[in-house]
Amino acid sequence: MRRTGLVAVLALVALLLAGCATVPGSSDVSVLRRVGDPAEPSAPPGPARGAGPLEIVRGWILASGATAERHSAARAFLTPAAAGGWDDGASPTVVSDRVDTVFVQGNGRSEEAVVRIRADKLGTLRPDGAFVAAPGLVDLTVNLTATNGVWRISGLPPGTIVRRADLRANTRPVRIWFLASVGGAPVGETRYLATSPARSVSSRVLDELLSGPSDDLRGAALSALPPGALLRSAVGTTPDGATTVDLTRVGPVDSLDAGRRAEIAQQIVLTLAGVGVDRVALTVDGAPLLAGRGELGVADVLAGLPPTVRERRDLPSDGPAAAAPAAPAPAVVVTGGRVLTVPEDLTDTRATTPDLVTGVDDARSASLAPDGRDVAVVGYENGVMRLFVGRSGAAVTPTGIVGRVVTRPSWTPDGAEVWTVVDGVPVRAIRPPGPGGTLTPVALDTAQLTGLGPPATLRLSPDGTKVALVADGRVVIATVVRDPGGGARLGPVRVLRPGPVGEALGGVLDVAWAQTDRLVAVGTAPGLPVQIASVDGLELDSPTTTNLTPPVTAVAAASERPVLVVDQGGLWSLPPTGGDVWSSVPGGANSSVPSYPG
Structure with a gap:
């Protein structure tokens, strides 16, 4: 992670003081920085007693990365009216780990304040978890109100601002697998999946698969799963430990040719392998997708691919029991x-x-x-x-x-x-x-x-x-x-x-x-x-x-x-x-x- 030096901070302060006449000369600047181990808590603590406007805004930003219970951690920094009306469903804006906050109006000594937030924008996170790069500058203001000396945010724009560090702490990158538009080879795309609640990870990763490839893969990849396909029921587990996946709106199993069924199985098994699922019992409206194949694992899927494809190192591993791969060609x-x-030995001078x-x-x-x-x-x-x-x-x-x-x-x-x-x-x-x-x-x-x-x-x-x-x-x-x-x-x-x-x-x-x-x-x-x-x-x-x-x-x-x-x-x-x-x-x-x- 990189941090801008003190010179940049002072330059920003000078710019704000020079360009905004309403900013009093005694305004404070609070700088958010990522500190310590990246494994930060997914649910930051609520507002500290006696926290001022800048600390409240900082806390709201830090908590915005935790999505559990409709951003309940972030809502704790809002007034009841603002919490009830805040639209947290808009695509999160992902920013660099440094966020600057400065008073625009008030200084924390009256009952009203306006705080300006500035940060380098990296992009947005789509509802399906795909990150869409859109570099720019985040520059917005939030209103705060003090009631009996307790500060809370009373007005803010829709959506959340999530630092890259907090995105890392509260999500895990997973590979969602589609098919090359010509040839049908596996094509993976990274999505960022919320780690909480853990019990629904498998269902949520399949929801992202069902959403189809992102615009970034438009024309290069497709899905064997038809638009509108859904999970018929929550992902479960068989008595012997296999993960159950029952689809619907795919069409009658008998109407799907063998190749299409194999491609659907390939996408689902490879995608679930990224969240630790090693065996899948796959059905469509309760009927087995592949006749005579009650359970499928990564090894089964890889075996159906051409040798030049299944040896690709970006594909999920089929476990420790797999045969050792052939020695790679040299550099x-x-x-x-x-x-x-x-x-092969890069240190052998002879x-x-x-x-x-x-x-x-x-x-x-x-x-x-x-x-x-x-x-x-x-x-x-x-x-x-x-x-x-x-x-x-x-x-x-x-x-x-x-x-x-x-x-x-x-x-x-x-x-x-x-x-x-x-x-x-x-x-x-x-x-x-x-x-x-x-x-x-x-x-x-x-x-x-x-x-x-x-x-x-x-x-x-x-x-x-x-x-x-x-x-x-x-x-x-x-x-x-x-x-x-x-x-x-x-x-x-x-x-x-x-x-x-x-x-x-x-x-x-x-x-x-x-x-x-x-x-x-x-x-x-x-x-x-x-x-x-x-x-x-x-x-x-x-x-x-x-x-x-x-x-x-x-x-x-x-x-x-x-x-x-x-x-x-x-x-x-x-x-x-x-x-x-x-x-x-x-x-x-x-x-x-x-x-x-x-």
């Missing part, structure tokens, strides 16, 4: 014009690896396909950059994709397509099935990127539904929308975490997906050369910078793999669990370009 680094694999490919003399970047069998390489040929492709460990062949600048390639999850940026224009190329097929450029509608500047980096998400680009030092997230005919376009586009210094992603030079919902961005931001952001824009953190010499020019990341970055001193790694220092990777240079498969 690749291009150094000195050569394409090399990164040694480790050497042979060239991964032949056929290109001056490589500049490369990426392995997700299964590690194929490799795409960007290198120079006759003075221009060209994309090459071939089998790992063999000679690559040139493609027709050439330009003055061709960026590091990125593969779709199935290994059928390679995406890159050629002279500032995103390019999509398809390879026919089987070994040795050449890449053929195909149309990619990028009209949604107009006005954002030419992209300098492009990386497809591990599930293939989004693409992260770097344009004018900003991270841009675009949804990949496909059609059954094989076409693709970039759908909804947004800049990830714009805003004030310390709360924004700026000066970015490269980006990589650590998970389907998390990215690592590197660049020139002062004091923040490496930043980790959630794809919805809610979270933004920075790991240690010890041993790094900014600017950081390149990054590679993957689920449960060390983060690799390149700075002015060479190639460095940080364990997936984090750490206090970055470790030097032997053989790296300040011109190296690393990548993980994908």
Whole structure:
């Protein structure tokens, strides 16, 4: 978490004093800060005896994150009339952890006061728990009244203001699982589920599934559950411990083909796995959804997916009894014009690896396909950059994709397509099935990127539904929308975490997906050369910078793999669990370009 320094606080005070003649010179400023362990109580205490107007407003904000009993904790800071009329059902406004309060009228010594609230807005939380980024500034006032010396809020706008810290303390992120609009592979979306009451967690997470994908996935994902589908009864438990889910308004079971029923089961089982449910007894209007399958677990669902899909690391685990996954394909680094694999032991100074490919003399970047069998390489040929492709460990062949600048390639999850940026224009190329097929450029509608500047980096998400680009030092997230005919376009586009210094992603030079919902961005931001952001824009953190010499020019990341970055001193790694220092990777240079498969 970052805190603005005292200079910013004093500047705000000066601005308020200069710009509002009604603010008396003796007005106090109260600053809310997140203190201590993030596991804060979900139900903060009520108003303290003798609390003044600023403390009452602060308490209301701190309590607004606790949703239990229609925000009863927050209502305790309101007068009875205000508590009865307050509309707490509007989408909560999520702000940074610092909130400023200042008197606009009164000073706590009379019986009336008006307090101004200012904070950096991050976005809003939809009723279904999806966070919608909408950076801006919260600037509003609340009225307070003192009765027999007891201050309470008597007038306030609809909705709640929730600090990011309080959202973390009172909700848990869960993955809601939908289906790719083409191909039907699982697509997860993060929602924030209130932790209280605990007894209804399973029902509430299914309600969010039934609400369908958010606008952020429009065109990229869909649900096998029809609009209007509901839970017929509360989620329960069988005598042997399985969770019971009975749906209605889905239609007669006999009217659903086997594929549709399997997709519904997949969505429900994977979603409930995120809240600790390992077995589900699934029915529709009391009849089993899958004949002869009284209970389903994650292993059953994964077994029905293609091998290339069920091995994705973003999917729920099917438990400790699952077979050990195959060893992941290695990371690749291009150094000195050569394409090399990164040694498994990143600290072994004696480790050497042979060239991964032949056929290109001056490589500049490369990426392995997700299964590690194929490799795409960007290198120079006759003075221009060209994309090459071939089998790992063999000679690559040139493609027709050439330009003055061709960026590091990125593969779709199935290994059928390679995406890159050629002279500032995103390019999509398809390879026919089987070994040795050449890449053929195909149309990619990028009209949604107009006005954002030419992209300098492009990386497809591990599930293939989004693409992260770097344009004018900003991270841009675009949804990949496909059609059954094989076409693709970039759908909804947004800049990830714009805003004030310390709360924004700026000066970015490269980006990589650590998970389907998390990215690592590197660049020139002062004091923040490496930043980790959630794809919805809610979270933004920075790991240690010890041993790094900014600017950081390149990054590679993957689920449960060390983060690799390149700075002015060479190639460095940080364990997936984090750490206090970055470790030097032997053989790296300040011109190296690393990548993980994908």
